[in-house]
Amino acid sequence: MNLLLLSNSTNFGESYMNHALPVLGSFLKNCSNIVFVPYAGVTVSWDDYEKKVQQVLSALSLEVRSVHHLQDPAKAIENADAILVGGGNTFRLLQLLQQNKLITAIRERVESGVRYVGWSAGSNVAGKTICTTNDMPIVQPESFNALGLVPFQINPHFTEARLPNHGGETRTDRLKEYLELNREGRVVCLPEGTWLIQEQDVKTTGGGDVWLMEFGKEMEKTGEVINRIWN
Amino acid sequence: MNLLLLSNSTNFGESYMNHALPVLGSFLKNCSNIVFVPYAGVTVSWDDYEKKVQQVLSALSLEVRSVHHLQDPAKAIENADAILVGGGNTFRLLQLLQQNKLITAIRERVESGVRYVGWSAGSNVAGKTICTTNDMPIVQPESFNALGLVPFQINPHFTEARLPNHGGETRTDRLKEYLELNREGRVVCLPEGTWLIQEQDVKTTGGGDVWLMEFGKEMEKTGEVINRIWN
Numbered sequence: 421m422n423l424l425l426l427s428n429s430t431n432f433g434e435s436y437m438n439h440a441l442p443v444l445g446s447f448l449k450n451c452s453n454i455v456f457v458p459y460a461g462v463t464v465s466w467d468d469y470e471k472k473v474q475q476v477l478s479a480l481s482l483e484v485r486s487v488h489h490l491q492d493p494a495k496a497i498e499n500a501d502a503i504l505v506g507g508g509n510t511f512r513l514l515q516l517l518q519q520n521k522l523i524t525a526i527r528e529r530v531e532s533g534v535r536y537v538g539w540s541a542g543s544n545v546a547g548k549t550i551c552t553t554n555d556m557p558i559v560q561p562e563s564f565n566a567l568g569l570v571p572f573q574i575n576p577h578f579t580e581a582r583l584p585n586h587g588g589e590t591r592t593d594r595l596k597e598y599l600e601l602n603r604e605g606r607v608v609c610l611p612e613g614t615w616l617i618q619e620q621d622v623k624t625t626g627g628g629d630v631w632l633m634e635f636g637k638e639m640e641k642t643g644e645v646i647n648r649i650w651n
Numbered sequence: 652m653n654l655l656l657l658s659n660s661t662n663f664g665e666s667y668m669n670h671a672l673p674v675l676g677s678f679l680k681n682c683s684n685i686v687f688v689p690y691a692g693v694t695v696s697w698d699d700y701e702k703k704v705q706q707v708l709s710a711l712s713l714e715v716r717s718v719h720h721l722q723d724p725a726k727a728i729e730n731a732d733a734i735l736v737g738g739g740n741t742f743r744l745l746q747l748l749q750q751n752k753l754i755t756a757i758r759e760r761v762e763s764g765v766r767y768v769g770w771s772a773g774s775n776v777a778g779k780t781i782c783t784t785n786d787m788p789i790v791q792p793e794s795f796n797a798l799g800l801v802p803f804q805i806n807p808h809f810t811e812a813r814l815p816n817h818g819g820e821t822r823t824d825r826l827k828e829y830l831e832l833n834r835e836g837r838v839v840c841l842p843e844g845t846w847l848i849q850e851q852d853v854k855t856t857g858g859g860d861v862w863l864m865e866f867g868k869e870m871e872k873t874g875e876v877i878n879r880i881w882n
Contacts, residue, residue, distance in 0.1 A: 432816045462828040509828050511788075540819075551788050554819070557742075558782050558829040560795045577819040585663045587843055588771075588785070588808040597693040597740050598789040612818055 421530055422447070423569055423618040425546050426539040427576040427610035427627075429507050437476040439613050443626060444537070445480040447617065451502040451535060456486045457493075459516035460508025460541040462558070469506060487522075494525040500534060507540025507576075510553040514545055515561040527567050536569060540576045543610065547574040552598055552607050554591070570608075570616070572649055573598070578609035578631065592639075599635040606649050607633040608642060616650075623650045652761055653678075654800055654849040656777050657770035658807040658841035658858075660738050668707040670844050674857060675768070676711040678848065682733040682766060687717045688724075690747035691739025691772040693789070700737060718753075725756040731765060738771025738807075741784040745776055746792040758798050767800060771807045774841065778805040783829055783838050785822070801839075801847070803880055804829070809840035809862065823870075830866040837880050838864040839873060847881075854881045 424447045431439045448454065456473050458466040470486035477484050484504060487493035497503060503526060505513070517523050530536045538546050544553045545566040552573040580592055589597075595607050608616065614627035623646055630642045632649060642649065655678045662670045679685065687704050689697040701717035708715050715735060718724035728734060734757060736744070748754050761767045769777050775784045776797040783804040811823055820828075826838050839847065845858035854877055861873045863880060873880065 428818055430818050432818050462831050463824075509825075512828075512832065551790070553788065556783065556785070556825040556829060557788055557795060558825075558832055560782075564788060564791045577817070579814060579817055581814045581817065583810060583812045583814060586808070586810055586812065587659055587661050587663050593694075594740075594787040594789075597743075598787060600693050601743065601789055 421569065421618055422533065422535040422620070423530070423546065423616065424535070424537045425543040425570070425574065425610070425616040426537070427543065427578065427614050428612045429539045431613050436472060439627065440539075440615070441476070441479065443615065443617065444476070447535065447537065447619075448477075448480065448482055448502055451482065453500050454482060454484045454502040454504060455496045455500040456484045457503065457505045457513075457517070457522070457542070458486050458488055460506055460510065460513035462509050462512055464508075473504065473506060493520050494522060497522060497525045497529055500529065502535040502537065503529065505536070505538045505542030505545065507542055509558055510541040510544045510550050510555040511557050511559050511561055513541045514550055514564075514566060515559050517545065518562045523567060527569065530567075530569055543574050543576050546570055547572060549573065551602065552595060570650060572606040572608050575607055575609045578611045595633050599633060603635040605635070608649070609633060609639070618650075623647070652800065652849055653764065653766040653851070654761070654777065654847065655766070655768045656774040656801070656805065656841070656847040657768070658774065658809065658845050659843045660770045662844050667703060670858065671770075671846070672707070672710065674846065674848065675707070678766065678768065678850075679708075679711065679713055679733055682713065684731050685713060685715045685733040685735060686727045686731040687715045688734065688736045688744075688748070688753070688773070689717050689719055691737055691741065691744035693740050693743055695739075704735065704737060724751050724753060728753060728756045728760055731760065733766040733768065734760065736767070736769045736773030736776065738773055740789055741772040741775045741781050741786040742788050742790050742792055744772045745781055745795075745797060746790050748776065749793050754798060758800065761798075761800055774805050774807050777801055778803060780804065782833065783826060801881060803837040803839050806838055806840045809842045826864050830864060834866040836866070839880070840864060840870070854878070
């Protein structure tokens, strides 16, 4: 498989996808039929979302077409050589992937070598379930099971920061709750600016330190353990 | 109905429930059979959670008993004159309320006058659905439909703050996404330290400003509109 799973689209204070341009350019090099899945976009129109992504890809001399223009989005997936799944709300994204019968369609294409790029919600759904998303459950998908392109959970936008003068759980608290009830689960935590990348059998991380959380263990950098968890 | 819906248990820098002691004392005055629902607690044992809540109630000369000691938790609800539902993870809380057949049991008792106190997740489930929780979807409940003791959504721990040097959505962004897909929805936003309280027909707010979000409108203070939304 060929996967590029980005934590986020926009680093603080930078322009859209600026930090990811080099890795996107190299990962999508030679792709001529790139399709975009805009379903996570809720308060943006899908036309506008497509334009925003096209603008990024234009800088790499690439073209993209959003599946929302087609009567049969599964057909677009079938003919693609790269599938881009954008960020937004993970529950809405998964609901529409399920309703449009794209779960199996995407999984099968990616398993046969088609390149998959996700960011934020688009990375969340590449994991086994969406149980470690940060998003609000604004709609109810049929199930929390996701594409399962990687054998673990993803937490994008990972941070250990606390809001000043605010109580409530930290991200780490929330992920520990997940692991308490899902003890076999493994969570790959992607701080903003980082990503996971797989090209054929080569699996690695980029953009900075990426962390692994498991039940009853100290958090550790995945750089040292990537082969243990990703197989 | 008699409801006390607190945003949170612990104000920043204060001890557990400190800010809520006076209102809890007056709301639960004369209650002699107070039951506690600890299901939202995930990384705390339910025995410890019960002790923590008992400690607070002891300062008010009140006693509480957690439903987890009983074979038939619905029976405990039936005999209670006050039901306390604690914070933690909203998805876990709702899942266990559903599995233990407590949704209807609690709703019926509260509709016939039994006092309900919720904080954080316990306030979330008093709303129509849990679609405006801040919690991570660590388990999948049967449905997102909740107790519906109030005719709107609740967002506890409400804040407009941003993590420094971090992208991603603000709380307001997330709630706007909810309203985009649920245009009839109304969200009552409870900043930490605030609450909603209903005693018979008197409905009001406490602890500070409470906010209302509706689709396509500016956020407004509920003080001015409480009767319009809560009926």
